[in-house]
Amino acid sequence: MTKTATxxxxxxxxxxxxxxxxxxxxxxxxxxxxxxxxxxxxLNNNELNTYYNIEExxxxxxxxxGEAGRFEYLxxxxxxxxILDFKDDNKARITxxxxxxxxxxxxxxxxxxxxxxxxxxxxxxSFLDKKLSVSFDPNRLRISALVExxxxxxxxxxxxxxxxxxxxxxxxxxNLHRKIGVTGFCFGNIMLFSFPEYFxxxxxxxxxxxxxxxxxxxxxxLPILFYGAIDYFRSAxxxxxxxxxxxxxxxxxxISMLFIRSYYEILxxxxxxxxxxxxxxxxxxxxxxxxxxxxxxxxxxxxxYRSFFPLSTRTRRQGRERFIPVTELVVSDxxxxxxxxxxxxxxxxIEGDAxxxxxxxxxxSDSVKKEVGDIIYAGGRQVGGTLELEVVKEVSQSxxxxxWNEAKPESQPGVDGSSVSSVNxxxxxxxxFTFAVLGIAAATLVFWWxxxxxxxxxxxxxxxxxxxxxxxxxxxxxxxxxxxxILGKSGxxxxxxxxxxELASVDNLVVDKTGTLTTVxxxxxxxxxKGLTTEEQSMVRSLVRQSSHPMSRKIHDRLDVPDNLVLSGxxxxxxxxxxxxxxxxxxxxxxRKWTSHGEHSESSPAGTSRVYLSIDSKPHGWFLISAPLxxxxxxxxxxxxxxxxxxxxxxxxxxxxxNFRQILGENAALxxxxxxxxxxxxxxxxxxxxxxVLMLGDGLNDGGALAAANVGMAVTEDISSFSPACDAILDxxxxxxxxxxxxxxxKSINVIKTSFGISFAYNIVGLSFAVSGLxxxxxxxxxxxISSVSVVLFTTLSTNWLARKEGL
Amino acid sequence: xQVTFILIGASLLIAGGFLIAFIWASKKGQxxxxxxxSVRMLFDDKSPKSDNDENR
Numbered sequence: 001m002t003k004t005a006t007x008x009x010x011x012x013x014x015x016x017x018x019x020x021x022x023x024x025x026x027x028x029x030x031x032x033x034x035x036x037x038x039x040x041x042x043l044n045n046n047e048l049n050t051y052y053n054i055e056e057x058x059x060x061x062x063x064x065x066g067e068a069g070r071f072e073y074l075x076x077x078x079x080x081x082x083i084l085d086f087k088d089d090n091k092a093r094i095t096x097x098x099x100x101x102x103x104x105x106x107x108x109x110x111x112x113x114x115x116x117x118x119x120x121x122x123x124x125x126s127f128l129d130k131k132l133s134v135s136f137d138p139n140r141l142r143i144s145a146l147v148e149x150x151x152x153x154x155x156x157x158x159x160x161x162x163x164x165x166x167x168x169x170x171x172x173x174x175n176l177h178r179k180i181g182v183t184g185f186c187f188g189n190i191m192l193f194s195f196p197e198y199f200x201x202x203x204x205x206x207x208x209x210x211x212x213x214x215x216x217x218x219x220x221x222l223p224i225l226f227y228g229a230i231d232y233f234r235s236a237x238x239x240x241x242x243x244x245x246x247x248x249x250x251x252x253x254x255i256s257m258l259f260i261r262s263y264y265e266i267l268x269x270x271x272x273x274x275x276x277x278x279x280x281x282x283x284x285x286x287x288x289x290x291x292x293x294x295x296x297x298x299x300x301x302x303x304x305y306r307s308f309f310p311l312s313t314r315t316r317r318q319g320r321e322r323f324i325p326v327t328e329l330v331v332s333d334x335x336x337x338x339x340x341x342x343x344x345x346x347x348x349x350i351e352g353d354a355x356x357x358x359x360x361x362x363x364x365s366d367s368v369k370k371e372v373g374d375i376i377y378a379g380g381r382q383v384g385g386t387l388e389l390e391v392v393k394e395v396s397q398s399x400x401x402x403x404w405n406e407a408k409p410e411s412q413p414g415v416d417g418s419s420v421s422s423v424n425x426x427x428x429x430x431x432x433f434t435f436a437v438l439g440i441a442a443a444t445l446v447f448w449w450x451x452x453x454x455x456x457x458x459x460x461x462x463x464x465x466x467x468x469x470x471x472x473x474x475x476x477x478x479x480x481x482x483x484x485x486i487l488g489k490s491g492x493x494x495x496x497x498x499x500x501x502e503l504a505s506v507d508n509l510v511v512d513k514t515g516t517l518t519t520v521x522x523x524x525x526x527x528x529x530k531g532l533t534t535e536e537q538s539m540v541r542s543l544v545r546q547s548s549h550p551m552s553r554k555i556h557d558r559l560d561v562p563d564n565l566v567l568s569g570x571x572x573x574x575x576x577x578x579x580x581x582x583x584x585x586x587x588x589x590x591x592r593k594w595t596s597h598g599e600h601s602e603s604s605p606a607g608t609s610r611v612y613l614s615i616d617s618k619p620h621g622w623f624l625i626s627a628p629l630x631x632x633x634x635x636x637x638x639x640x641x642x643x644x645x646x647x648x649x650x651x652x653x654x655x656x657x658x659n660f661r662q663i664l665g666e667n668a669a670l671x672x673x674x675x676x677x678x679x680x681x682x683x684x685x686x687x688x689x690x691x692x693v694l695m696l697g698d699g700l701n702d703g704g705a706l707a708a709a710n711v712g713m714a715v716t717e718d719i720s721s722f723s724p725a726c727d728a729i730l731d732x733x734x735x736x737x738x739x740x741x742x743x744x745x746x747k748s749i750n751v752i753k754t755s756f757g758i759s760f761a762y763n764i765v766g767l768s769f770a771v772s773g774l775x776x777x778x779x780x781x782x783x784x785x786i787s788s789v790s791v792v793l794f795t796t797l798s799t800n801w802l803a804r805k806e807g808l
Numbered sequence: 809x810q811v812t813f814i815l816i817g818a819s820l821l822i823a824g825g826f827l828i829a830f831i832w833a834s835k836k837g838q839x840x841x842x843x844x845x846s847v848r849m850l851f852d853d854k855s856p857k858s859d860n861d862e863n864r
Contacts (some may be wrong), residue, residue: 126840126841127841127847128842174837178834181831185827189820209812659810
């Protein structure tokens with residue numbers, strides 16, 4: 001959202017966007033569009049003006065609001081049952097996800113919904129989750145009306161298949177908090193009751209007390225085993241079933257050994273056991289898990305196709321049109337799809353001029369023309385007029401759904417979210433580690449069986465106990481978690497901590513030009529050619545308003561005339577341009593060919609591109625858009641090219657080859673006029689040559705290439721809107737620090753390796769006690785927490801220190 | 809010294825009470841949203857309806 005207002009332009013009172021002069025007014029306030037004015041008037045009439053007093057221009061731009069009736073499917077009892085949190089005769093509660101909320105004004109307005117509708121009983125915002133929970137009277141207000149009310153004030157809830165399915169999953173973080181609470185409670189008390197044992201093994205306490213303490217400890221250990229540590233057992237069993245040995249296997253082994261051995265000693269031998277070590281171990285492990293989870297909360301990356309599918313579609317049944325949920329589509333239903341709508345199921349084209357853009361599925365954003373009778377697969381986006389389609393496969397069996405499920409097995413999250421995949425460096429070691437530990441334990445058992453059978457079992461279990469890879473398991477999440485946090489502060493948001501490891505091993509850099517190396521935001525727009533009349537300017541502005549291409553946005557911002565002319569026959573051809581009719585006039589904006597401009601001799605100055613305009617097939621001139629390089633680009637590229645082989649992929653022509661040759665160096669591969677598909681193939685080709693590729697793109701037409709790369713990084717000016725398939729999001733303002741960030745990820749891998757070394761050293765010390773049969777509870781109680789805490793301290797401090805050294 | 813047994817039992821009970829209070833609060837969602845209440849308390853509240861209503 002641009003908040004710049006020049007002398008002749010006023011900022012919209014509602015959303016702060018620039019207004020065309022005198023376009024929309026209400027009283028003394030000016031607005032950028034009819035939508036914003038409507039919201040203002042609605043709020044004004046209901047005495048909700050406070051909304052505008054809390055923050056300046058708090059609203060969001062009102063795009064084209066869809067037509068009435070599009071939420072009607074929500075009133076269907078089956079759907080309502082799934083999305084309502086709670087319902088009885090005169091009260092119902094529902095929770096919406098509202099991504100638009102961004103400031104205190106939003107909170108205030110959304111919590112005052114009851115002033116807009118009598119039937120709303122109360123509404124509560126959870127700002128960090130961007131959730132709104134509304135209690136309302138279902139007899140007086142239908143769900144669809146409630147959603148329409150929210151949409152009418154600019155807070156249309158995000159309702160998708162994903163949203164419905166997520167209802168079922170509970171809140172896992174609260175659960176973890178409770179586990180830590182319970183485990184911490186038991187741990188603290190066990191430590192207190194164990195202290196006498198450390199200082200005065202006998203004598204200080206009468207044996208009555210001693211035994212009492214042992215039994216209390218034994219009781220306190222139960223919740224830890226059966227509540228706090230249960231996930232480790234589940235994950236270990238899950239891993240073993242799939243015939244892999246993950247990090248949780250040795251942990252579960254160590255935990256159960258500690259517990260069994262301690263119970264045995266307390267009940268039969270009347271000695272202290274290792275319950276203090278046991279409790280401490282589980283407590284620290286859970287803390288590590290919490291830390292790891294926290295780093296994932298900031299951004300929700302793990303959207304899948306369900307987040308992008310519409311929830312409902314306009315269906316024609318028995319001659320009547322109505323919206324029904326896509327999950328209820330059955331074979332031979334007729335559905336209607338309009339411009340820019342996504343096709344939800346595999347269908348056959350019945351009627352209409354179909355141009356389907358499959359960018360969402362393949363990354364290939366050229367639209368494909370379809371004839372009547374052709375099959376159109378789910379996931380395509382119609383570009384052009386309305387289509388009538390007949391469903392041939394239900395949503396759950398559609399091509400896209402299967403494609404998605406097959407294509408992404410390796411990135412499926414683990415049993416408990418993402419922790420399984422994110423410790424993969426540790427997991428690689430854990431297999432060897434487990435076998436080594438089991439081997440040493442077996443050798444100890446055999447050795448002592450021959451030498452002194454009385455301590456054989458004791459020594460062997462001590463090996464299993466002391467070798468429990470607590471430090472090993474903690475070092476990876478803490479190091480990577482710290483890195484993810486530091487990078488997030490610096491403006492690079494990673495999907496998960498595994499991306500850190502991927503980023504560290506990158507050796508090839510592929511960059512997109514427009515929007516990535518160059519900035520579109522600060523672009524200057526000049527018109528060269530015949531002067532345009534106000535009416536012509538209006539037509540241009542109304543046309544570019546339909547397109548989300550960055551160039552169109554620039555032209556739209558530049559012109560200062562109303563943009564609300566009625567247009568027809570809008571067409572957008574990616575890579576070429578846009579066109580439409582105003583009455584009998586055809587306006588085309590885009591490439592030279594698209595607008596039938598002839599060749600011209602003089603080339604455009606460096607760092608600029610031209611967007612041509614023709615009206616009724618007559619060349620009219622061009623907009624000269626200069627897109628300057630991002631600040632600091634030269635410096636960061638200079639340092640990056642020392643370490644990486646760099647390739648440039650651009651959809652534009654090679655007019656600027658010289659410039660970029662200078663910036664990227666002699667060895668860089670420069671490829672121009674690349675289609676999105678070619679970009680993707682280029683990255684795939686590099687990967688076949690065993691290159692580790694980091695793809696930097698602006699996410700609009702680089703979707704396929706971003707997904708194909710080891711790390712796909714979307715460079716964006718606005719971090720809250722991004723494309724689906726990427727591993728990382730880089731705030732454009734932080735581009736100059738990219739190299740430092742990558743260096744930090746590399747160094748963090750060294751930190752992990754060093755911490756592995758440290759924990760192995762602890763293990764060797766512990767094991768030497770254990771195999772010689774000397775591991776007393778006191779040694780274990782000291783050694784195990786010290787090893788965990790020191791490893792955590794080491795990784796956290798050294799990572800922070802490295803980051804500071806790099807200036808992040 | 810025998811009184812220590814009772815004291816220990818009493819202290820564990822009290823501590824356990826706090827533990828249960830924590831679990832209850834956590835289940836009720838008291839720790840779910842740590843930000844919005846800090847903003848909400850600054851609003852001028854004209855209508856008594858929106859506060860004092862149940863939390864979630």
